[in-house]
């Protein structure tokens with residue numbers, strides 16, 4: 001056992017208790033009034049599992065190596081209503097656009 005290795009202990013609906021490496025966890029923070037959720041791919045059955053968490057746990061998960069993504073409340077609400085989850089590719093495109101004002105300007109111009 002390597003006690004230095006941090007894992008996120010979670011419960012997969014299919015597998016029961018699983019240990020997930022923090023780097024494989026994405027925390028979605030929707031802002032005031034709604035609880036953050038964390039999402040990971042189950043290391044045993046490869047299902048995508050999403051669990052609510054508390055705002056207090058977010059910095060701990062982040063320190064452990066989890067990726068934290070801020071989701072505008074209206075997006076989270078829309079996704080919840082349609083029973084859909086933001087696709088990872090959409091999210092990374094979104095984040096890439098945020099990281100570059102040139103890209104953002106181009107997006108705004110519809111190019």
Ligand SMILES: [Zn+2]
Pocket residue numbers: 012013014015016042043044045046047
């Ligand atoms: Zn599983």
